Amino acid sequence: MISLENKQNILITGGAGFIGSRLSLALVEAGHAVIVLDNLSPQIHGDEPEASPLYHAIRDKVTFVRGDVTKAEDLHKVLPGTDTVVHLAAETGTGQSMYAIEHYSRVNVGGTSLLLDLIANAPYPVKRLVVASSRAVYGEGKYSSPELGAVYPGARKDEDMAQGQFEHLCPVTGKILTLEATDEDSALHPSSVYGVTKLTQEQLIMSVGQALGISAVAFRYQNVYGPGQSLSNPYTGILSIFSTRMRQDASINIFEDGKESRDFVYIDDVVTATKAAIEHPDMQLQQVFNVGSGVGTDVLTIANTLRQHFDAKSEITVSGQYRVGDIRHNVADLSKAQDVLGFQPTVDINQGLQKFVAWVKGEAVGKDRYEESLNEMKAKGLFK
Template identity: 70%
Template sequence: MTKKILITGGAGFIGSSLALALSARGHEVTVLDNLARQIHGDDAEASPLFARIRGKVDFVRGDVTSREDLLKVLPGVDTVVHLAAETGTGQSMYAIQHYAEVNVGGTALLLDLIANERFPVSRLVVASSRAVYGEGKYQCAVHGVQYPGARSDAAMAGRQFEHTCPLCQQVLQVLPTDELSALHPSSVYGVTKLTQEQLVLSVGKALGISALAFRYQNVYGPGQSLSNPYTGILSIFSTRIRQGKPVNIFEDGKESRDFVFIDDVVEATVRGIEHEDPLVEVFNVGSGVATDVLNVATTLRQYLDGISDIAVSGQYRAGDIRHNVADLEKVSRLLGFKAQVSFEEGLRRFVDWARSERIADDRYEESLDELRAKGLFK
């Protein structure tokens, strides 16, 4: 059945890919996006991400923190996909008010209008994040499952990057993090994403409409911003390698992430949007495979025929987690989703695309200087 779908943040990396996929499936798609400079550059109208959807969906330039803008796009909509948010762990640790205003305030305003203006919305979908778990789920061989808190500055400064059991001091083994795991985000970004999903799920349940929160892992692929230093290590590393600049690996390089390809993220989200039964649920969306950061850098250098030095510095950022891998049993069981693109294949597709893009201005050192000046990078 054709749906009338609003995607907030629909000109971003995930949003533009999702908008095109839903439009191709016959849905009526409206995008609300403010074309933020950090994502789209100084000339937003020339943004490659915006160009992907221009003329293919209804587009309204506006902000989720604006009541007037939301009232332009909500009438007649039956499905709202809320992707608009500020992203990035590091930046969130000092742009605290801004992250709260956009991520929490924008979500609250959107839900307030849906609850009080009686728009015909029957399904809410929100982009959450694995950041809601903080450090995630671990196992002690002696004392069982553990959910460690954020690593201390003293431990990190002493190059003790792995989590240890507080009872026996043995190094903990990472486990796939499932949706029932403890929620204790270690960054402001994670706190705002947890609040977003809880607002959406609570309001959806109260109003009797479907509400789904997708806890995306580390999303990557063609179309992601190569100039935004807060959008992930693939963008940062690939840009520096193409410039011939050195690549700085934090901690000991063994920290790991669950990288999930954009096509798989879109597939999982579409399944949630089109699912026939009413749902109020949270789902992990990832590959279920952990890849360490040093491996990412060396593989990227190989694929890009680069000559950049790769140095493991031991430096660290406040708010970063050590390991991340998702348990995907629930999303497989209820939505029939399974990631199809391996990291090796996805990385090749990313590299093939990146080669065709202009080499972006490198704002990486600038972003680290900001963190260093506030005592958040050491």
């Protein structure tokens, strides 16, 4: 437990969500006072949000206000007396962002702008800002070749992927580029609307924090997973999608060639890193951090591992289909978070998947909206 003089009044926007609820509980356990602002979005919490397990986990442990970050009157309810603002409220998902453009911009960029405007212009005692950014700000990330050194390729071309060419090639030799761990100094060129909005959120927080002379921290979370993530939202990641379909013995469609990879980071590790920044003694801390496992795992491996854990009969097909805006690979360089925050991930992908599957098996089998989401994208020319 923290000492009385180190106790903070912490506002978490989106604090009833997957990351927010876990973080809220960890901060309360540490002795902080937590107030949560959350709109209990049905896409995350289901058709009866008040019955959501995520909401119930925090309901009697935090001060909860149901409201929206795009409404000034709701923000005014929760900002008085706040020492630290942890801004997690946002629309997530690369695919959906490519056609729900105004909505993503209004919530992610507009909500962040409004929050900062109120802090800058009203007498609220905020001393630290923390925002959930994303690895999506890097776009395709960092690669290298002997001829060019570090290479930051742009978004992949439709015509290349249509021919089954999914890897990034060296423009000099035509050979496949070597994937490198992406550090915080890597080029920033998001390839999706979601990535653009997360980069804007991050830059707003960092710029305003510096201007106001208060601490500002942005976390570029990798692919966060674990118990508590939505199993019904088809835009939250492949682990949820695959798990729901495998429990129904439904077929699994692996996009591209199945070798596309992601840095999957377990929820407990994400909470540990975030809490370390919230409690960091340097009240002038102004930093951006990667938070991941530091290891890439390909999608086909994930699918096969899950099928084994579920003892499922689902047929796994590598289709060669692809989504516009998806990246090929990503793996995070964690050196900075290790040096400044002392962060070290403790749950590897095998341990994490076992814990995740054990939790999923205790949950009801929800509605599978996966095909519906693909049809939405296909109708708009974003899934091929």
